[in-house]
Amino acid sequence: MVAAMSDILTITLNPAYDVSTEVGTVTPGPKLRCAPPRFDPGGGGINVSRAISRLGGVSTAFVALGGQTGAMFHALLGTEDFDVATFEIYGNTRQSLAVIETSTRQQYRFQLPGPDWSPEQTAAMLDRLQPHLSRGRIVVMSGSLPPGVPADIASTVNRLAVEGGARLILDTSGAALIAAAANSGPPFALLRMDGAEAAEVSGRTFTSPAALADYGLDLIRSGAAEQLVMSMGAAGTVGVSANERFFCQPPRLEPHSAVGAGDSMVAAIALEFARGGDLNDAVRHGVAAAGSAVLTPATELCSKATADEILEQVVTRGI
Template sequence: MTVPAVTLTLNPALDVSTSAPQVAPVHKLRCAAPRFDPGGGGINVARVIQRLGGPVLAVFPAGGPTGQRLTALLEAEGTPVRATGIDGETRESFTVTDRSDGAEYRFVLPGPTLSEEEQDRCLAGAVDAAAPGGLLVASGSLPPGMAPGRLADLARRAKARGLRLAVDCSGEPLARALAEGVHLVKPNLRELSDLVGRPLADPDARLRACRDLIADGSAATVALSLGAEGALLVTADEAWTAPGLPIRPVSTVGAGDSFLGGLLWALGQGLSLADGLRHAVAAGSAALLSPGTELCRREDVIRLAEQVRVVPAQGRE
């Protein structure tokens, strides 16, 4: 059975979030009751698409009791999953909020090393699960020891099957995937600057950089997330920008994944690029309203989408 949208998370995590009166060294920190959420880039994207009502399947490796708990949490909230069993133990990530000043402290563990056979099963499982012409999303970090060329391998497999590959990662794995050409890439400002090899200090420079990636065949669509400044969405024929909404964050965890999930859900519904960007910014902003690793809520996305102002991006060529 295949589905229109599949997400691949190669290094998932069980996200644990809590708070303490104050984060300080040496002393024991008496924390609040923890919250447990499934985590990892692609998993978060799938959770957002599912919350907004889109069909999606989350594919990921899972090992040990932590992997079992992560899988069970996804199933309990209604997100369809295909977990590939591995010998290693799925990692945890830990977020602590300092209640005295609202600062977040995020502790990210490296995760298990996957064998070549386990890697192959994960990649093949994701590609095979996506319907021909469907969407495949590769998002998040790679597990320790995985060759950066694995995402380029995924790009080739996706292209051979006629899939539209969206990628959200960084560094050499991202550059290698873009060398094969992808459907959509979602860099942040630093990642885009690294890709084009120059600083991007103003809106004109950012728009030109997005268009450069499109012109050289790296991506058909570039969704540039700019944090509190908003975002930019560019194709060969259109370019749209939207400022960020004035929201005081409760937590910033998962905002980028919510942005991508909102964008892909909207485009999957047949909405225009402008409306896709509107829902992406709304979803990213809605994630800021949720504590810990909770991600965005559907009602917040729908409400905030009405407040997002999307206008054509017109840079000086």
């Protein structure tokens, strides 16, 4: 069964017009002649919506866009298979550049900042967003925040979602993740982070899935979130709720690019929840989708066929 169009909403406040290319060797000084570029609409929530489409689901993407790059971004969205609700901002949508050095196959990723938001623009965004936070919806807020937006904006969005009867999955980083871990409002339905982010937020060192699960349970008991999904990269992913804790391990894979793995994981998790799956089902599908994404080049996301193959090889154990 495919989730209905109204079942999943993604939120991207700081999208990026993604440019990806290749060059023989990255060296300072001389002009570097690159391969023909590829252009993609990027940013956490947008990538989640794109991945949901590739996994056979549907979603609506709420995205903040502005300026000439925003217009180019919006044009790229016309080729994607999901609905779009835009919020117009002042200034140009940011850009990002990913360059693969073909001599080493290393990837260099450059992220430019987006325009500053005023408090008035943030308030207008919340007014525009609120009607989309409807009952029964799975809402995914993913990616970085624009400069000027309060670090705890996700808690505000979550409160609006809870009031509207929706469930919010949050995948962010930096100050926004620190604020989310200290969330004292209604708990997020699910909070996703990786091991390095957990170490940064907590000040602890995690050497095992069990230690990571212990920290996840601390966040659940503090009221920050109802469920935690905590990635340990190629080793696997921890799932934690008040009633269960487990570790999902993918098969050994030969990665091509790490871009899109986290977004593909979140897409699969949201899709499983929209289809009525539980946390264990969602994390297993998330691990498989992330695994399929690392097998693709540059900014490519997951593949349903590959994810389905990997899913059969995911091993889940209690911790």
